[in-house]
Structure formats: structure tokens, C-alpha cells
Amino acid sequence: MPLPPSDPALVRAHRALTLTEALIARPSVTPDDAGCQALLQEALAPLGFGFQVLESGPADFRVRNLWALRRGTAGAAGFTLVFAGHTDVVPTGPVERWSSPPFVPSHRDGKLYGRGAADMKASIACWVAALEAFLADTPEPAGSLALLLTSDEEGPANDGTVKVCEWLAAEGIRLDACIVGEPTAVQAVGDMVKNGRRGSLSGRLTVLGKQGHVAYPQLAENPLHTFAPALAELATTVWDAGNAHFPPTSFQVSNLHAGTGATNVIPGEAVVDFNLRFSTASTPEGLQQRIGEILNRHGVRHRIDWTLGGRPFLTEPGSLTEALRASIREATGLETELSTTGGTSDGRFIARLCPQVAECGPVNASIHQIDEHVAVDALGPLAAIYQGVMQRLVA
Secondary structure, eight states: OOOOTTOHHHHHHHHHHHHHHHHHTSOOBTTOOTTHHHHHHHHHGGGTOEEEEEEESOGGGOEEEEEEEEOOTTGGGSOEEEEEEEOOBOOOOOGGGSSSOTTSOEEETTEEESTTIIIIIHHHHHHHHHHHHHHHHOSSOSSEEEEEEESOSSSOOSSSHHHHHHHHHHHTOOOOEEEEOOOOBSSSTTSEEEOEEOEEEEEEEEEEOBOEETTOGGGSBOHHHHHHHHHHHHHHOOOOOOOSSSOOOEEEEEEEEEOOSOTTEEOSEEEEEEEEEEOTTSOHHHHHHHHHHHHHHTTOOEEEEEEEEEOOEEOOSSHHHHHHHHHHHHHHOOOOEEEOOSSOOTHHHHTTTOSOEEEOOSBOTTTTSTTOEEEGGGHHHHHHHHHHHHHHHTO
16 A cells, blocks of 8 residues: 655655665675665665765675765765665575575565665665655755765675775865664664774784604694693783773684694694784784783794784764764654674774764664564664754754
């Protein structure tokens, strides 16, 4: 049954739903955008947006990025509010385990199923629906509105948002506030907003030893035995106490490989993958130095290849978080919780040139899982939240 056009809230919710369905139907597994961004350009062009398509990456991993901007009446000097998202999704996993085809939007028990439903095609659709409603009410806002979309967030993230941010910086384009559409809610839309994220520092440690026969240990050097005391200290070290916004830094081993497969051979080396999720109370340089000191103190012959996945970022309470709080309260009646928990996001790149970055999206319970879904009745409130932020910051 068609929705009555006289009810803006229902029209907005219906638009969010149909656009989410259309995006789910496009199998945009990283780095393939599968036409998602072109669909969004079709929706945004009548609203007065201009576009810059930025492609990056090798031929066999080509990433499509989209920057869409609509200038407000205040021009470049006005407040610029950005929505950042990704059109790519993770692989489906075994298709036969899905209750319905992962790229066929399907409805059951009030939920919309499909890969990317929650992460993050619903957020993108809700933002577009909010834009349409906001600009219908406020055709000439003072501030500017923009979207930054990539097809390389779920992958290596080397040719996605980071490349757009480099281009924005080179062009001298200023961003004042950014909402990243990551699924941040725990039980209901609006119950949690991320106003920061921990940094991620990974290392591949190669412990050097000497291969030999297990019956003649005096002629060999077992790297696992050498490393064991150092590992015990690494696992129990207090790296920092965290702070008011972040938990303490954590150290975790994710993989450990050694040996030839034979039971009578002492391995010549051991390879250890580890990760530190660190707060603003530590720096990657300081953590690298401390780990090196521990290994050297225990006489571990080694080399380490480091990968800095992202530095921590934090948005202190201000105009963006207050606009989100007020909009969530208005749309849902909830008092939102500001949090920095969880993994990394593309917010880590945007925070380098934007002073206020926060993440707000649907419930994250099913993301990356078989039968990923989003509650249909959550789409209207999420779009209302986004529209409320626009009204408070750029109208």
C-alpha cells in the first residue's frame, strides 16, 4: 500500500527502506562497488550535489571512492557536515548457510536480511533519506553537506578513505564535523555513539634460533624456549592505565608458528603475530620501544615488522556530540552513551583533518555474520537522527 505523501516521517522511513534494499541487491564485496555509488549519485544529483570520483589501487584491486558536496549559502566559509561510509561489504561466507540469498533483500519478522544490511548500507540509505527530507524543509541551508564513500573499508583500506582525505587536504577543503555510519548501537538505535577509537599497532615478530635434533638440545637453540619468558612479561605488562575516555592498552598474540612438522626437530625460528589496541595514553613509538626493551632484556634474538593500523582519535564533547545527543533524544527518547570501544574505523583517517568525528548507526549484533540483518522499524529513527543533526548544525 503506498504511503500517504502528507506524512513526512513515513515517507522518509519508506525511502530509507527501499534504498537499503536497492543497495543490498548489489553484491559489492570489497573492492567491487557493484554500482552502489552510481545509484547514490542518481539520488543526490537532483539535490544539488557535485561529484568527484577518485579511483585508486592496482588493476586487480581497483577501488572506487566518491566525494559528493553541496555548498550552503555561506559558501566555503560555512560549516561543513560530512557523512562518511563504505559501500563495500565482507564476503558472504557459505551461501548455503544463509536463510535467504545474501544479496536478495528479504523480510522476516520485522527484519531486513542481506549482506551489508547493518554494515553499512542502512546507514547510507538513512543519510540520503534524511538529506532529501532536510533539503525539502530547508532548501537553502547556510552550511554545506557532503558524503565521502569508499569501496575499500572492509579490505586493506589502503586505497579508500585515506586517499580521499589526502585529496581533500591537497585541495584545501575544510571539514568541520563528520558522522561515520558504522553500526554502533548495542540494543537499539541511538543507545551508543562512538566519539573515538583506540589505535591499532600490529607486529610480526621473528624469534631467531638454531634448528637441531631434539635429542641434542646443546647443539641447537629453541626459539620458543627463549621467547617464553619474554612472552610472559609481555602478556602481564601494564602498558598504561588508560584515561577517562579509553580503557588501558591491551596486548594480544593472535598467531604463533614454529617447527617443521616433525616431532624430533627443534625449530630454527618462531613467528609471532601480535596486536596492541592502544589509548591516547600511549604512543606507537613508545610501545615499540618498550617491546624491544623487553625482548632484549630476555636475550631474544629477533626482528619485528611493524604495521600501524591507525592512531587513536577522540572527539571531546562539543557541537557534534551535542547535536547527536539532542537528535537521538528527540527521535528515540534515549540518552545516548559516548564510547570508544570496538575496533578501528575509517574515522581514524578523517580525524586527521576534521576536528569532530563521531560514529552513529544501527545495531551491530549481526554484522559480518550469516543472516546479517537490520530492524526495519529502526530505519525511520536513524534517518530522523541524521536529519536532526543537519538541522542543528547546518540549517
